[in-house]
Amino acid sequence: MNLERLPNEEKLGLCRKYYLIGFAFLPFLWLVNVVWFFQEAFIKPAYSEQLQIKSYVKRSALGLLVWVTVLTTWITIFQRFRAEWGEVGDYISFTIPLGTP
Amino acid sequence: MCCISSFYVFVTWSQIFTKPPCAFILFAYFFKIFFYFSGVGCNSVEKKIYVHLNYTFPCVRLLNATHQIGCQSSLSGNVGVLHELESEENLDWVLTSGPNPPYMVILESRLFTRSIMMKLKEGSGRVAGVVVVAPNINPPEGFSPHTACPNDNSGVYTENYDPTLAHCNATVWNPLGNGLAYEEFDFPIFSVKDDNDTRVIRQCYQDHNRRVNGSNPQFPLCAMQLRSSMSAVTNTATCKRRNDINFSLTPDRVCDELGDFNIWASSRPMNTTTKGHKEFESVVIAAARMDSRSFFFDIAPGAESTASGIVTLLAAAHALRRATQEAPPNRTILYTFFQGETFDYIGSSRMVYDMENNQFPLDLDNIHSVLEVSQVGLHSDSKLWLHSDPVSRKNSSVKEEVEKLVNGLKSASAGLNVSVDEPDVSQPLPPSSFQRFLLARPIPGVVIGNYRSSFTNRYYESMYDNAEYLNVSYPENMTSEEQLEHFPETVKTLTEVATLVARALYVQAGGNETQLANITADPQIVNQMLYSFLVRANNSWLQQLVPTDFTNHLADRPTNFYVGVIQYFSEPTTLVQYMLANMTGSVVNVTQEDCQKQREDKDDDQSKHLYTYMWVQGAAPPNSTEREGFCVRSTVHRSIAVSPAFELHEYTTSNYSTWTESVWKPITGRIFLVASHDLEQLRPDFFFFFFFISVRLTVSLKILID
Secondary structure (H helix, E strand, O other): OOHHHOOHHHHHHHHHHHHHHOOOOOHHHHHHHHHHHHHHHHHOOOOOOHHHHHHHHHHHHHHHHHHHHHHHHHHHHHHHHOHHHOHHHHHOOOOOOOOOO | OHHHHHHHHHHHHHHHOOOOHHHHHHHHHHHHHHHHHHHHHHHHHHHHHOEEOOOEEEOOOEEOOOOEEEOOOOOOOEEEEEEEOOOOOOHHHHHHHOOOOOEEEEEEHHHOOHHHHHHHHHOOOOEEEEEEEEOOOOOOOOOEOOOOOOOOOOOOOOOOOOOOOHHHOOOOOOOOEOOHHHOEOOOOEEEEEOOHHHHHHHHHHHHHHOOEOOEOOOOOEEEEEEEOOEOOOOOHHHHHHHHHOOOOOOOOOOEEEEEEEEEEEEOOOOOOOOOOOOOOOOEEEEEEEOOOOOOOOOOOOOHHHHHHHHHHHHHHHHHOHHHHHHOOOOOEEEEEEEOOOOOOOHHHHHHHHHHHOOOOOOOHHHEEEEEEEOOOOOOOOOEEEEEOOOOHHHOHHHHHHHHHHHHHHHHHOOOOOOEEEOOOOOOOOOOOOHHHHHHHOOOOEEEEEOOOOOOOOOOOOOOOOOOOOOOOOOOOOOOHHHHHHOOOHHHHHHHHHHHHHHHHHHHHOOOOHHHHHHOOOOHHHHHHHHHHHHOOOOOHHHHHHOOHHHHHHOOOOOOOOOOOEOOOOOHHHHHHHHHHHHHHOEEEOOOHHHHHOOOOOOOOOOHHHHOEEEEEOOOOOOOOOOOOOEEEEEOEEEEEEEOHHHHOOOOOOOOOOOOEEEOEOOOEEEEEEEOOHHHHHHHHHHHHHHHHHHHHHHHHHHHHHO
């Protein structure tokens, strides 16, 4: 979808929709929001809806950052310590590697 | 690589020329034909690159409650540059100074020692694997990969029983044991026979990998890939848990428990359907073990450690057949062959457990005494030693019974070529199945062996414990028939031992001493059994004793005594079963149909509680080729030999054996030439370069057209 052909109100509506639905454990929607609307929010010359679009983009970026931190921490801990957790580690794994602990 | 990049160029160019579309289709067809040709060519190209190794024996991973032992390779196989080790000092090339690690080390059997293997284990980053060349003659200095104190933690000698006798404090039974089979290695170790394959390997090494005039060998070098990827890790509890997880995406079996069946027969029939204690039944157990192992998987010739005991006990059972039928003694003799004893007494611990839980036709109170036949093959001085347990002898009634048994053995040896003696009174029992019975009750018993205070067997539980070690050899140019008529020296000595055991058992069971002169073992039978176990099971004598559908299980090589996992039958178990049926049973005139239905005639439903009926194929009469089968009625039964730990699902217990064997991916080995890393890196570099050039060209052409 080419954003340049949309009127500003629709751009704002799209940005808000992506922001709100991203709360349903969908951080990739926030990533899309940030990447897609970055040019609209910060590079383009100012227009009436730009302030709200900017706030939505900033909040999406913040949410995205939180998700990335949480997931990275959990993934690092799991990959590092799963072998030591023995039974618990096996029960929360979908695929257990063969031949290595 | 080249065809993929050229395909890409074709596709990108054809995208530019989208009109006419037939040009693209034309290119696609040409490409497909080109690919098919190269696909057909790929098969024979593989044969030109790789030489597959055919007869390899890997070392596999085994696990118990606390450890994992054995070897492991990466999932697709470990690749390493070949290096023939000349001496222990030459290890320096492999571990530090060689320029092309990782190395695949080829060892002669004289270099397969603990010190070299431990050093290789430390340098694991540079060692990709080890290949041991199995020699055609046994190494004279002896070799035993088992531990110095076999079955240390599973016998009766623990700190509670007697701390001075635990952990081989009193005497070390296997002094040559280097414990290699119980170490863990993270690279594959294979054994190859010294034959054509090995010649190819050595030739490849000579041609490409040898240092010439002190300069390093140049690429391309000869490399080997060994694949023995084991799925199980850590210990039995972990691998059993991973077997049972059922919400995983890929439920794989990772390990299987070791086990098989014990074989037992009674000299007098008893009701086997009723389990638990039997009133008025007093039993003398005559025990022997049926299994062995070596460092490598599926090689376990076990001549002195296992076959000597089995053959002796079978021959004794045969010698006793007439006496126990015509002048039956007071007590019943129970001939028992235990499977899995190498791995912490799987068979005997299970039988004791079954007896304690009323799962066996007898129970522990029915046992009067135990006589076990341990390693009896070699005699340097024709002397046998009678081992007994000093701790239980402190009880006066047990002491009296043991002394009676020993005296029975001593008097039975009079007039025979073997003499018996007792070792030091404070010496403990050697590793034997009798220890598991002692763990449950203080039963009087004796273990017969040809060793006084440490094994005379120089190759205990190794691949060298074979027919050659027992001096059982048959001239090569004889046919199988003729070989069965020729008696090696060992046969005569084993026959004497079998006679001794038979007479002692008869006296111990309360038989009349006047009958003893009639009890003698038959050297012909001993010879045939030894031949079947140590040389070839597929021989004319054994073919007569087995049913028709079993004949293709008879191997043309020495018996493999490894107990194996419960899913696969172990070779010696069925051989012993049919031999014992023939030795102790009798031929009955019963039709084949009735025989296979375990009855004497249509209305008989009592015999199946007492006897086992087997229809065996017999021999062909002289003027015909059809074999005449017959029905053998015997008291031979199988009892399951799986560790009680797996019944009780206690995988971390130290009371029972917890040994399991890992499941593995296909085991292969192959040799090929490898190029230097720079050359290998050149191809993907070239591909990516080509790829980006064509993308750039496409983009710029597109811009031009637009």
